Amino acid sequence: MANDSFEIETSDNPLAAVRRAHQASLELAQTLSSERSQALRRMAEALSDYSSDILEANTLDLEASRDMAVPDLLLDWLKLTPERVQGAVNILKCLSDLPDPIRRVINAPFQVEEAQTYCQLMPLGAIALVYEAFPELGAIAAGMCLKTGNSLVLKGSTEASHSNIAIANVLQEALADSQLPDHCLELLPSDTGTSVRELVNQDRYLSLIIPHGRESLVQPIIEKATVPVLRSAIGNCYLYWSPSGSLDLVRSIINDSHQSDPDPVNAIEKVLIHPEQRPSSLLSLWNGLRDKGFTIRGDEALIEEFPDLELELAQPEEWRQAYLTKTIAFKKVESLQEGMLWINQHSSGHADCLVTESYHESCQFSLGVKSASVYINVSPRFARLPKPNHTVYLGMSNRGGYYRGFINLEALTRIKHVIQGHD
Known part of the structure; x- marks a missing residue:
């Protein structure tokens, strides 16, 4: 993949991508675990094969950010290294091997007379990740969403625009060779100033918003969103x-x-x-x-x-x-x-x-x-992949609502109650 190919198809209306992702989520929920696992392996291979191109794109972001006097903190978050790219590759491989959480049967809290009652974990639908720098986070979130049968809309910051496009291109090309539906991974253009404000109000098409970054990014989303927000906290x-x-x-x-x-x-x-x-x-x-x-x-x-x-x-x-x-x-x-x-x-x-x-x-x-x-009496040190073939975490949520703590695969699912009568 040449550097001049770092372009991604975007709509004049960014919300068209949200609608496409919503439609893809309906189809994705019906896919087999083996199909999603195979797609994850292809994504991992593609990310590894094109890591040099991704790092070159990241260099462009770093140079532009330094020229714009971006704070050192964001530069640290923005910078990709071969180790960080490989870390994302390892996470995608781990996700492909983990047990499928979708349609997992769990006990129901009640029983209906003359019927079998149980619960199943099901996909949420279309999820949006709004993130500041951290280019590899888009790949990790894509892997977690696909593992759980959800489509994903990415909205990264301007500072990471080249890196985000390069990573999204690589992942989308890998998905094009899979059996998963088109548009299950969408990237919104970072230079659209109103897209975040519009994005957080798309409760007809989005099931969840996950903001990741400084409080200046997270808090306005919480205040303005009509879509449920799973905030990812950092520090303090x-x-x-x-x-x-x-x-x-x-x-x-x-x-x-x-x-x-x-x-x-x-x-x-x-x-x-x-x-x-x-x-x-x-x-x-x-x-x-x-x-x-x-x-x-x-x-x-x-x-x-x-x-x-x-x-x-x-x-x-x-x-x-x-x-x-x-x-x-x-x-x-x-x-x-x-x-x-x-x-x-x-x-x-x-x-x-x-x-x-x-x-x-x-x-x-x-x-x-x-x-x-x-x-x-133990360190709270955070890792997205604490142990090989163990589990994967996107972040830590401090939200006082339906979900708190480690943002794992189960955090991206919902519970469906199934009541089946006897013949």
Whole structure:
């Protein structure tokens, strides 16, 4: 595939693509598991075969973004490497081998007299992914949607336009050779300024919107969408360091949580400490983090206690915001109860941690923190493919509605109740 072929068929009316994807989803729901698995293998092979072309397209995006002074954070998210492309290839291969979740029978919560009652997992329909940078995320989402019998509409950011087109072209060509219906993968042009605003109101054709990126991307979609939104949260995770908790474990968990590549989905950015925590332990932790390139911030109490350290003051609004950089803010709280209350009010609500040796505190934390997931004495580090042939995650949802936590294959399905009378 030559570089000058990085063009994709788009409609003058981007919503025509949404309607095509909706129609394709009706046909896709009837396909066999073997057909979808074969298509996933072809997608993986195509992504691998044309990885050099995709990387060249990504270079164009990076050069244009640097010329436009795009923030370093987005450049990190935008940059593709051979390893990141191979990671997407591995995920597509894994998806092809995983058991098919569609039509899986589960127990029904009720029974109808003189009938057999059961439930089945079914596709949602047409799903839209609105994402900021992260070009490989389009391929991963396409794989997860096809595995679950859903069609997908991609709407990427302008910064990643060449990369997104290259990846979509490769995947669409692979799908053209499969037995799946046409238009089960659509890409909206990134230079259409009104398309996101229009997209999130297409509840007649779309079953779900998944936004992935900074809060400035996600929140407007949540506020304006008439389509159900499954938000994917990034950053602003809290850790409460109990007086009984190990310093070495705290240091290890913080460092490990920032190793997610490329996006710090579950990175710990705020640490709550008890007044009984030893100053020597704090100094040791801060020095170690600074040696690793972290910026340390603190509340007024810590700045007053350690005047010689020149800690930066964390402003009130920062406790609710994700830094999305190697920055950690520390705050003193009087008790675990006060810490849990602060976490429930200020964290992003998708992954928060506790380091303690107390079983009682562990129970309190797991019950009292309202986040989608809690981690006790273990790193919350996120990976889209944690183990080979295990499972695949698109992200972490902190939505307080029908689905929270890891966005896996089951998150892209719905339950159908089947009541079948006896002959």
